[in-house]
Amino acid sequence: MKPGRQKSDSCTSFLESGNPAFMAAIDGEADETTLEYLRTHPEYAHEIERMRELQTRLRIRLFRLFCPSSDMLRDYQLGLLTEEQHQAIAEHVALCPHCAAELGLLTTCS
Numbered sequence: 001m002k003p004g005r006q007k008s009d010s011c012t013s014f015l016e017s018g019n020p021a022f023m024a025a026i027d028g029e030a031d032e033t034t035l036e037y038l039r040t041h042p043e044y045a046h047e048i049e050r051m052r053e054l055q056t057r058l059r060i061r062l063f064r065l066f067c068p069s070s071d072m073l074r075d076y077q078l079g080l081l082t083e084e085q086h087q088a089i090a091e092h093v094a095l096c097p098h099c100a101a102e103l104g105l106l107t108t109c110s
Helices: 020-026 032-040 042-061 070-078 083-095 097-109
Strands: none
Touching: 020 032, 020 042, 032 042, 070 083, 070 097, 083 097
């Protein structure tokens, strides 16, 4: 199946925002079939690069969008949360270097 094509008879544009092959190319995770398609359709390279730049700018501005607030991290550090809240933040902090750094600051300042 070519990138940009669905299993049904309806065709979609490769640049359609929901196209998994397009999204994988933006993320640098395209499979070999998609890479071959892009080699034969270089007109998409500009759009892919533009979307990568947009993704980078969004990541910089929204890097803590799904993080707990500083108040929640403080309450976590002080042991004031429910077990469920504590567990959720512990799991998040284990994967988020930004929250881990903030929690480290809270720990050293208390």
